[in-house]
Amino acid sequence: MTEPLVSRMRAFGTTIFAEMSALAVQTGSINLGQGFPDTDGPAAMLDRAVQAIVSGANQYPPGPGIPELRQAVSEHRAGHYGLNYAPDGEILVTVGATEAIAASVLALCEAGDEVIAFEPYYDSYAASIALAGARLVAVTMRPVEGRFTFDPDELRAAVTPRTRAILVNSPHNPTGTVFTRAELTAIAELCQEAGLIAITDEVYEHLTFDGVEHIPLATLPGMRERTVMVSSAGKTFSVTGWKTGWICAPAALITAVQTVKQFLTFTASAPWQLAVAYGLRNELEWVSALCDGLRHKRDRLMDGLATAGFEVLRPSGTYFVQTDIRPLGFSDGLELTRRLPELVGVVAIPTQVFYDHPDRGRHFVRFAFCKKDEVIDEAVTRLKRLSA
Ligand SMILES: *Cc1c(COP(=O)(O)O)cnc(C)c1O
Numbered sequence: 001m002t003e004p005l006v007s008r009m010r011a012f013g014t015t016i017f018a019e020m021s022a023l024a025v026q027t028g029s030i031n032l033g034q035g036f037p038d039t040d041g042p043a044a045m046l047d048r049a050v051q052a053i054v055s056g057a058n059q060y061p062p063g064p065g066i067p068e069l070r071q072a073v074s075e076h077r078a079g080h081y082g083l084n085y086a087p088d089g090e091i092l093v094t095v096g097a098t099e100a101i102a103a104s105v106l107a108l109c110e111a112g113d114e115v116i117a118f119e120p121y122y123d124s125y126a127a128s129i130a131l132a133g134a135r136l137v138a139v140t141m142r143p144v145e146g147r148f149t150f151d152p153d154e155l156r157a158a159v160t161p162r163t164r165a166i167l168v169n170s171p172h173n174p175t176g177t178v179f180t181r182a183e184l185t186a187i188a189e190l191c192q193e194a195g196l197i198a199i200t201d202e203v204y205e206h207l208t209f210d211g212v213e214h215i216p217l218a219t220l221p222g223m224r225e226r227t228v229m230v231s232s233a234g235k236t237f238s239v240t241g242w243k244t245g246w247i248c249a250p251a252a253l254i255t256a257v258q259t260v261k262q263f264l265t266f267t268a269s270a271p272w273q274l275a276v277a278y279g280l281r282n283e284l285e286w287v288s289a290l291c292d293g294l295r296h297k298r299d300r301l302m303d304g305l306a307t308a309g310f311e312v313l314r315p316s317g318t319y320f321v322q323t324d325i326r327p328l329g330f331s332d333g334l335e336l337t338r339r340l341p342e343l344v345g346v347v348a349i350p351t352q353v354f355y356d357h358p359d360r361g362r363h364f365v366r367f368a369f370c371k372k373d374e375v376i377d378e379a380v381t382r383l384k385r386l387s388a
Helices: 016-027 043-054 067-081 096-108 123-131 152-158 181-194 251-264 270-282 284-307 333-344 373-386
Strands: 091-094 114-119 135-140 142-144 147-149 163-169 197-201 227-232 245-248 311-313 320-324 364-368
Touching (some): 067 245, 091 096, 091 251, 096 163, 096 245, 152 181, 284 373, 333 373
Parallel strands (some): 114 135, 114 163
Antiparallel strands (some): 142 147, 311 320
16 A cells, blocks of 8 residues: 555654653663653542542533633633633633644644744644644744743744744743743734734643743733633643643634534543643642642752753753753764663653754753652663763
């Protein structure tokens, strides 16, 4: 048989996460690759899901999502950010942020449109844009004084008459950058000048450190009306397997996205929706404690990686630390991460796979710190053998 996969998806093989996680299992390595926590979410929220199942919340929920969750999201947005979204019409529950982003791109971008994203970028963006027949235009983030950022002139130069939307992920995976108000202002001004829609991926909105606060792009002047604000429960509550996300946006944008979403999945799982509504209303203190714990883990891993000889870049948010591998005498992160399991029994992710210009990320490797302290310590002990 000839290649059955449609041509627009042929550039997308199995993801690096599948490859590296399989390697971790095969070699018995410690997996600091994929960013999932190795501890559970808040117990009462897990109980709420069980209770939802045994008490019969097992049939199709309404297409836009269960009203209780839409209400809880609305209250959370208002309470945290002063953003008002009507539960009825301005909020759509999705199967994780991944579906929210895919449905938004499919609903809002014509074939041939251009979508700007900052590289390194979360891998589903490129696939969603390709599925829509649109074109990803990557603006590169580079370390400046130990923190990844973009050049506003390069961003401006990336806009063409075909540009339809910009994907903005802050706190940013995989660099750990939390965009400042100045960076967001540059993005916001460009969106308004060029008439762009902003699709924001804010799944790490609660996971920021050192007093750095997440600022939603929709809170900047003139941005609420043109922003599709995406978040989800997975990272906030350490339930990445629940795949429950949501979009907040003006009604016309929500209607457009829902038109696509209804034929992808129609609706999202009922029990998780009820449990996440409970979480948003009752477990934000648990989330603060999670965040404090993650800050310690970040520092623990950063110290260890520095001792092992990596140059370490300090993240202000997310679960991830970027390292420059050149001080250890390596130059290619993909080569190194493929050998790392056999060399020392640790799995990490080569950052270059998240670029359209892989040479710009060749010397970076990403490590996740959302792991138990003893797992981080053992990984560090092993990584120290690299320079021994
Ligand atoms: C984990 C992650 C997602 C996916 O979120 P789900 O709710 O699991 O679909 C999206 N964007 C970024 C940047 C992520 O790290």
